[in-house]
Amino acid sequence: MKRLLQAWRRPTPLAASLVCLALAIVPAVADSEWVTFCITLMNLMVLAYSLNMVVGLIGYLDFGHVVFWGLGAYVAGGLVKAQGGPIGFHPFFLVPFSGLVAAAFALAIGFPALRIRGAYFAIATYSINAGVQTVFFNWNALGGSEGLPLNRYLLEYPDKVTPTYYVLVISLFLAFWTFYGILKGRAGYGLRAILNDEDVAQTMGVNTTAYKIAMYALGAFFAGIAGGTWGLFQNFVDPENFRISVSVDLFVIMMLGGVGTALGPLVGGAIFYFVRDLLMIRFPHLHLVFFGTVLVIVVLGLPGGLVGTLREWRPRWRRVLE
């Protein structure tokens, strides 16, 4: 821990912290268009970090990661509705519950699901997401397929943008430092062992189950936080919060930045969002064709993503880009 506290001067954490600081002063200096832009961007970045904790640190391909995001949104929305009328405290205090419920769900499904590997795990997580989405489609108390509007419960809190913004800045900061701390700390050794060869790691005395479950739940926690914030920001939750296209975006971001790197989600997220915005305006129907192609090209040409490839290219930069 002490070592970690001293690490802030290293280039990577310094850069990430400065990015968070820069994001924190955006509302003071820029107009509301930029603020909304940054909210969407930070939501994706927090999600990319949370997915990176699962895919980058233990090497399990989680195709249903968006389930934690959707669950987080529904926990916040459901709790707001359960209050019945105008609620007496600031709704954003519900966001931690979103994270905790998502993490608890990850613990529950992680014990059976993390016993299977590779493509089996990928499809199992996809199916879990599809199953949970089906449940919410048919859950009429929470609006079913029409979704649950929240604005009539939250009339006393008209400004959602400011709290959303700062909750996301703090989440992004914490997500980076959690990821970086795990990567650089003692757990990082165990996790790298699991990434390289899980069976050998287990034989050498690494408690693989504990590591895997912990990372899965931690990833779910941050995804739940982002989801809860997003639900309150939108004033609305519906089964579309489980849409698979969010997972697609996250994988593109992670591959672009570099799987398992601490800077990857920031770099990949920024590039992705900028490019998507540009493409969506010019080619509204074709941008996913483009992203599929990008994914193929990155997998074939830059398997380590931008950060990983730069590290390979200039070994001296390894100390700088982590």
Add this chain to the structure above:
Amino acid sequence: MELTLITQAVINGVLIGSVYGLAALGLTLVWGIMDIVNIAHGEFILLGAYLTFVLYNLPGGGVSPLLALLIAIPAGALVGQLVFTGLLRRVLGRSGLTTLLLTFGISICLNNILLNVFSPDVRTVRWAGGSLLLGPLVVPISRLIALGLVLVMSGVLFAFLQRSYTGKSIRAVMQDREAAASLGINIRGVLGIAFVIGTALAFVAGVLLSIVIPFAPATALPYSITSFVICVVGGLGRPLGALLGGLIVGLVENFTGTFISQAYTPAAVSVLLITFLLLRPAGLFGWTTR
């Protein structure tokens, strides 16, 4: 009454399930031999379905789906050859993360091309309408024809795998790659042939699915997932397992739809998958656990 309902659900399940089984045959072949899960399998199936749709609705009189079947086989083989030499060959032997993400990218790309070309509308090929009425039971003729074609197609495939030299090399590589290589089998060539056959099978399954159920670009991922579940149920790389697994999935879907609610069929298939993964990960006919 209850008995009629059950029999009808069994009939529907078997008729649909046999086509699912054929769709999964291609995936199980590719997965079993290359250790690559092709997420774009659903898109290959859809390409076959849209091929039938386009040919059937040609301005100067439509082409019968039976003829489309004969066109779909070389078309699928061509697409398979292009994807294999252009993309998949480069990632053979790389980690599961790489290969899965690659086929995922192919899937997104193809799916959105289909979406742009054919719009998100649900399409059907209205061919061989009408039904046989057996007392209170209804048997759609198009589905009966599809079942017959599934039997013919899988018969041809089994004969090929059992009798021909290429078929035998495919099975040899599937069982033990090193041993097969030491006996002088060209591994890359065999992998390529297996992928081409897998894609052609997906196209054939698409032709049959198009005359049996409605389809849209959005149904590609469910096709991939259903095929995947069937592979898990039947056992990896086991053609017979895929056919049987298809029947099981078809029956589970139809019984859920008939007796609980159509809305819960995806959830029921998920439950089937997770049950098999936990209790019998090698599948009904499988010999490997991983």
